[in-house]
Amino acid sequence: MCHRISSLRLISFLLLLALLAAGCSSVGMGYERYYQGEHKPLTDIALIITLTDSMVPHTSSWIDSIDGRQANKSVRLGITFPSVRELNPGKHTICTKYQNVRMVGNTMIGNKSNGCRNISLDAKSGHVYLIYPKAKTHNNTWEPDYWDITGELRAPEMKDLVSDIDKAIAKYRMDKPPVSVSSLATKQSISHLAGFGEEHKSNLNKWLNRNMAVRYKFYRYVPYMVVEADNGIEYHLEIDQKTGDIVNVFGKNVNVKRGFYPAFQPLNSKIAYSYKENMATMPVWEEQKDGSFMRVK
Numbered sequence: 288m289c290h291r292i293s294s295l296r297l298i299s300f301l302l303l304l305a306l307l308a309a310g311c312s313s314v315g316m317g318y319e320r321y322y323q324g325e326h327k328p329l330t331d332i333a334l335i336i337t338l339t340d341s342m343v344p345h346t347s348s349w350i351d352s353i354d355g356r357q358a359n360k361s362v363r364l365g366i367t368f369p370s371v372r373e374l375n376p377g378k379h380t381i382c383t384k385y386q387n388v389r390m391v392g393n394t395m396i397g398n399k400s401n402g403c404r405n406i407s408l409d410a411k412s413g414h415v416y417l418i419y420p421k422a423k424t425h426n427n428t429w430e431p432d433y434w435d436i437t438g439e440l441r442a443p444e445m446k447d448l449v450s451d452i453d454k455a456i457a458k459y460r461m462d463k464p465p466v467s468v469s470s471l472a473t474k475q476s477i478s479h480l481a482g483f484g485e486e487h488k489s490n491l492n493k494w495l496n497r498n499m500a501v502r503y504k505f506y507r508y509v510p511y512m513v514v515e516a517d518n519g520i521e522y523h524l525e526i527d528q529k530t531g532d533i534v535n536v537f538g539k540n541v542n543v544k545r546g547f548y549p550a551f552q553p554l555n556s557k558i559a560y561s562y563k564e565n566m567a568t569m570p571v572w573e574e575q576k577d578g579s580f581m582r583v584k
Contacts, residue, residue, distance in 0.1 A: 316451050317370030318459035319359050326373075326460050329471060333374045333410035334452070335433075337383065338419035341447065342483075343506045346387035348420050348431070351403035353381050371455045376412040380405050383431045385420035406431040413471050415440065415452075419508040425523040425537050425551045434508070440472040444483045482507025487531045491516060494536035494554060505531030513540065523551065543572040543580035550580075558583075 322332070337348045350358045350372065359370070382403035400420070408416060414437045422429035439445055452468045460466075484504050491499040503514045507528050515521045525535035538553040543561065550572060552559035557574040571584035 316455040317359065318372075318455045319370055320373045321353055321356065321379075322373065322375045326462070329456075329466055329468065330413040331376075332412060333376055334415045334468065335372050335374060335381070335408070335410070336415070336417050336448075336452065337369050338385070338417065338508055339369050343387075343419075343508055346385070346420075346509070348383055348385040348418060350418070351382045351384055354379055369451075371452055371459075374410050376410050379408050379410055381408055381418065381431075382406075383418055383420070385422065385429070385431075387420075387422070400429065404429070404431055406433065408433060413437070415468060415471060417508075421510055423511045423537075424513050425511075437471055438473040439480055440469045441474065442478075442480045444480045480507075481505070482528065482531060485531070489533050491522065491533070491536055501533075541574075541580070543582075 316336075320326070335350070337350060338346060340347050347369075349360060349369070352358055353372070353374070358372070382405050384400045384403045386399040406418065410416065414435055417434045417436050418431055419434065420429050421432050436445065440449055449467070449469050453465075456462070456468060457465045482505050484506060486502065487505045488500060488502050491501060499516045499518055501514045501516045501522065501524070503512060503524075503526075505526065510526050510528050512524055512526060513521050514524055521540040523537040523539065524533050525537070526532070527534050536554060538551055538556070541550050541552045541559050543550045543559055550559040550561045552574070559572045559574065559580060561570050561572065570582050572580040573583045574580055
């Protein structure tokens, strides 16, 4: 669940993460098989990987277990690094976790799942799946999801990821000659993919009934985000994962007490809910005529 990280601890964490990420290519991904016997051809098995902060800044996910079997984790200095995992085709239950950090006003908030959550995957042979968290910014709900990236493996945006997977394949499978995961791509050539950090500009007029521009970076694996609009107010948005367009505005961040005390206020509501360390939306505040807030629960 969500917990606030002190500024000093967070800065130290981010610096450590940056240093480790810089050296990640030299250490490489881990690798694990979920079947017995000799290595099978890549076309006969499915590969799963998880989201890393190189795909979405400050966000990562990892696998806790597959079909009830505890997953081996590549942990260095307290940080869990990604691994490539081979599965037989068919239905699997995968339990995943995640963590990320984000800004709420002028304060960094660190989010970390409490326990793992299951996702069902009907894996197909010769396919590569990326598992990631869909975490809402304004409450304590999240769910794992996956993206079949097989047809995109030759896209420019996948170059670094394919390189990391290929290094793990070469190290742990020792196929001769070496086989690249890009050989599984269902398309031989592909144009640039959307949702890899490109700048977007949109307007909240549909939800606010007045022109209000917002600018944000679009990441395909982040359907929920907090964005500051031109009026200086931060809004909780839902983003279309294929186009990057805004599909919903849930509400805004407000200060309900002197100093910084963040809370989420749904659109067209006088009620606001404070962020707590366990991400519960308590206590409850009511907006007064002068714009101040009074605690009502």
